[in-house]
Amino acid sequence: MNWLFELHKTQPVAHAIGALAFVCVLGMALGSLKFRGIGLGTAGVLFAGIIVGHFGNPVDHATLDFVKEFGLVLFVFTIGLQLGPGFFAALREKGVKMNALAAAIVVIGAITAPLSGKLMGFDMAAVLGIYSGGTTNTPALGAGSQAISSMENVTADQRAMPALAYAVTYPMAIVGIILTLLIVKKIFAIDAPKEAAEFAARNRRQVDALERRTLAVTNPNLNGIRLADVPGRIEAEVTISRIRHQGETVVAHEDTILHRGDLLVVVGTPKSLDQFERVIGQRSSEDITVDESNITFRRVAVTDRGVLGKTVSQLGLDQRFDVAVTRVTRADLEMSAVPGLRLQFGDQVQIVGHPEDLDRAAKLLGNSLKELNETHFIPLFIGIVLGIALGTLPIAVPGLPQPVKLGLAGGPLIVALILGRVGRIRRQVWHMPVNTNLAFREFGIALFFAAVGLNAGAKFFATVFSETGVQWLAAGIMVTMLPLLLVGIFARVVLKMNFMDLSGLLSGSMTDPPALAFASNIAGSDAPTVGYATVYPLTTLMRILSAQVLAIVLFG
Structure with a gap:
């Protein structure tokens, strides 16, 4: 020894x-x-x-x-x-x-x-x-x-x-x-x-949870206008995932034309939904998310460096992949995916669309568990x-x-x-x-x-x-x-x-x-x-x- x-x-x-x-x-x-x-x-x-x-x-x-x-x-x-x-x-x-x-x-x-x-x-x-x-x-x-x-x-x-x-x-x-x-x-x-x-x-943070609501378009002034042009949508900070027109449910796009009688699936806080409801028309008891359509949702992680710092609207997922972005979760805080929201590494994004379209959108966003859990040494x-x-x-x-x-x-x-x-x-x-x-x-x-x-x-x-x-x-x-x-x-x-x-x-x-x-x-x-x-x-x-x-x- x-x-x-x-x-x-x-x-x-x-x-x-x-x-x-x-x-x-x-x-x-x-x-x-x-x-x-x-x-x-x-x-x-x-x-x-x-x-x-x-x-x-x-x-x-x-x-x-x-x-x-x-x-x-x-x-x-x-x-x-x-x-x-x-x-x-x-x-x-x-x-x-x-x-x-x-x-x-x-x-x-x-x-x-x-x-x-x-x-x-x-x-x-x-x-x-x-x-x-x-x-x-x-x-x-x-x-x-x-x-x-x-x-x-x-x-x-x-x-x-x-x-x-x-x-x-x-x-x-x-x-x-x-x-x-x-x-x-x-x-x-x-x-x-x-x-x-x-x-x-005294310090309990009054953060309203997001909820989903179905609204019926009864406002005659909205007939024939684009979804992007609906007044008060940006200010209310709500997102729209699905629209049912004449019995057919489709993914909501910025360019989707509204008609009287359409049903919209809207996501936001209760206060923002009440505000937006006054613009659209009235609440509906129907839940069109259970319609027999091939539309579903998925949560994906933002890990691709190419999308970091871009806003939801700049990504254009609705135009490119027929996919709607409804919610973003960041550090346990769930937010409505308004068009001006910029994405950060690790954000959890909820997207709505057909399975094959969701696959393509997820690939663009990254959705890599390996990247999320990897230490970047450089x-x-x-x-x-x-x-x-x-x-x-x-x-x-x-x-x-x-x-x-x-x-x-x-x-x-x-x-x-x-x-x-x-x-x-x-x-x-x-x-x-x-x-x-x-x-x-x-x-x-x-x-x-x-x-x-x-x-x-x-x-x-x-x-x-x-x-x-x-x-x-x-x-x-x-x-x-x-x-x-x-x-x-x-x-x-x-x-x-x-x-x-x-x-x-x-x-x-x-x-x-x-x-x-x-x-x-x-x-x-x-x-x-x-x-x-x-x-x-x-x-x-x-x-x-x-x-x-x-x-x-x-x-x-």
């Missing part, structure tokens, strides 16, 4: 890879353990790395540095792709208020960390770790560590210190966030289940390259001694948010199946945690049980709880914020899933996830930027 114990000398890269894999196994096993429904999750890899780094042979630092940065890029880029479509929408309406409060929490924490460091006489490198660990924000740790790694006035010991301080303060920060939620709940005597019910009643790597380019771009900020760089955490995140929102550029589609996204994200953060833990392990135990370690813990608790209590009390007293919004806001402002799980548990509802998701993207971005600003201010 001597070859194995000498591996760190004979084959350092192989030893590093083996150690990383071993740490991930131990850490994920540790993270799966839960106490009252709360566990460390992937963060368990960090502590497993510390243990292995402390007791094991030293690992090749060049390999660890590469793995750490690569894992961080994967993690933030996949987060950005997932959050991109809803990020800008979160900044509107209620999201503006909640994001402003979350931003206040970030700013107060970023001020508290260096102040506590100065008062207690910490090395400023430790402040970056205390700030990241006290806010349980891994991307901030990556951004801060990456920012000082290129600074000439920073020693090797200082470069390792943020990870060490992060590991010391992180566990108590989770406890601090949960404790803050309990304190706010106790101060205001909050009945969480009751507020969850009030939240559901756009993925294009996005990473653009993210690295943006992250390494020096950005001059007035008042700062040197340019700010978004780094390997900020650059890929911003690019991914933009690309996730845009969705596609020409034939390149930034679509990643949810399971694949989660797999890449977990893989990336596990690599990052493992590398950070192995680097910090040598000095961790000597630090955490020292006077310095206790002071770090105290500073970390201040960074965690002070901003949360100040903003939480303000939001409750002044803004009268419901506890579901408030607990989601406080958890999301710390980007802390265990706290979100705890908030959902005490409320008996998933309602806090709304606030959490609303503030998470902007908070993550601000944490990354603030960590870099701190690094420049403290070491610039």
Whole structure:
């Protein structure tokens, strides 16, 4: 077995890879353990790395540095792709208020960390770790560590210190966030289940489901005019799939001529159908969809790049294939397929026509399950390259001694948010199946945690049980709880914020899933996830930027 114990000398890269894999196994096993429904999750890899780094042979630092940065890029880029479509929408309406409060929490924490460091006489490198660990924000740790790694006035010991301080303060920060939620709940005597019910009643989205209705043409003014020329059809946002004229049922076309007595199958919301009914004539109790005709319907997925971005009318399926498009389902939202609706990758389209015509239309739209579940690697790597380019771009900020760089955490995140929102550029589609996204994200953060833990392990135990370690813990608790209590009390007293919004806001402002799980548990509802998701993207971005600003201010 001597070859194995000498591996760190004979084959350092192989030893590093083996150690990383071993740490991930131990850490994920540790993270799966839960106490009252709360566990460390992937963060368990960090502590497993510390243990292995402390007791094991030293690992090749060049390999660890590469793995750490690569894992961080994967993690933030996949987060950005997932959050991109809803990020800008979160900044509107209620999201503006909640994001402003979350931003206040970030700013107060970023001020508290260096102040506590100065008062207690910490090395400023430790402040970056205390700030990241006290806010349980891994991307901030990556951004801060990456920012000082290129600074000439920073020693090797200082470069390792943020990870060490992060590991010391992180566990108590989770406890601090949960404790803050309990304190706010106790101060205001909050009945969480009751507020969850009030939240559901007040925020229940009144989205009318689409329904199908048969209308009879009795309006004499419509006799002999084209379907496309029927007044109010576009404004009512309804679609017409079938028309029965003199006993024969056909697929509806824009050029179909209407006659008095015709029956139309119309799809839309109840309100829009009532509006359109007043134009057409009257409702009919007949259901012509059950007529003995060869007309049927099918749901197909939009996967062909040639149709992406085109409107329903531009496709012209009615003219080309004798097929009507009635509904489009996108992200669990069903919409009427109005002519101006632009199709996106992954849309589920309901089409009506004869079987052979539906086959041809489905071929045009793509309808490829393989494409839908496939990860497009060319756009993925294009996005990473653009993210690295943006992250390494020096950005001059007035008042700062040197340019700010978004780094390997900020650059890929911003690019991914933009690309996730845009969705596609020409034939390149930034679509990643949810399971694949989660797999890449977990893989990336596990690599990052493992590398950070192995680097910090040598000095961790000597630090955490020292006077310095206790002071770090105290500073970390201040960074965690002070901003949360100040903003939480303000939001409750002044803004009268419901506890579901408030607990989601406080958890999301710390980007802390265990706290979100705890908030959902005490409320008996998933309602806090709304606030959490609303503030998470902007908070993550601000944490990354603030960590870099701190690094420049403290070491610039």
